[in-house]
Amino acid sequence: MYKIFGSKEVFNDTLEELSPIKLKKFHNKKTKSFGEGENSIKIACISDTHSLQNRINISECDLLISCGDLINYSEGERQMKSFSNWFESINCKNKIIVPGNHDKYLEKNKSKFKQFFPTSHYLEYNSLKLEEYNILIYGAPCTLRRNLFYFGNAYSLPGDQMKKEWEKIPDNTDILVTHVPPYDVLDTTYKNKHVGSKLLRNEICNRIQPKIHIFGHNHDSELSFALGEFKNGNKCLFVNACVLNDFKPTIIEYKY
Secondary structure, X not given: OOOOOOOOOOOOOOOOOOOOOEEEEXXXXXXXXXXXXXXXXXXXXXXXXXXXXXXOOOOOEOEEEEOOOOOOOOOOHHHHHHHHHHHHHOOEOOEEEOOOOOOHHHXXXXXXXXXXXXXXXEOOOEEEEEOOOOEEEEEEOOEEOOOOOOOOOOOEEXXXXXXXXXXXXXXXXXXXEEOOOEOOOOOEOOOOOEOOEHHHHHHHHHHHOOOEEEEOOOOOOOOOEEEEEOOOOOEEEEEEOEOOOOOOOEEEEEEO
């Protein structure tokens, strides 16, 4: 298992009660078909590349999504340019980037995004409607702010502000893209700690209920997919798109 930077003790947002969700996990899968419609879209998902993108091969797809941590926290323009050259070269007409807690350079240079990524979309607490597919995608980069000495705090927020951001996610979101996972959904580290958000989990279970939720942040999950069923019977495909275990993208064949 490839690891970038050892993490300190994990901090979670506080919540008295977690909303229930039934999870079916899929072992040894990097490709999953999901949905029941007559139309389909091929989605390639990556996360936590940490400047190691040249180890990854991605074939042609309809939608390419990065869930953040493109480069490392201390890196800058040269590494971002290297990542963007690779990302822009991939044969895909719809590309989305939602940054993560190591993307300090991007956080400080948002105005340069289109210089680096002329054919890609940047999502930071906003939606993108893919008209061709009639699919609404929402992206949110925030992670819970840790102590002042933790060096991976880009796009981080205290718990009360994170709660407000989760509450802004539109009810009609089809595909939710965040850097952080929901609590206890493909978020367990090798130390048996959870890095997911409890507040995000409850918003997903009780209100948003997207068709697909794609995220990263947790390098240690050996599983990429989990099918969640909410108490009203609706289902969501949860996807941990971290590439550091095998340097392969996670592929979804979404039928809608």
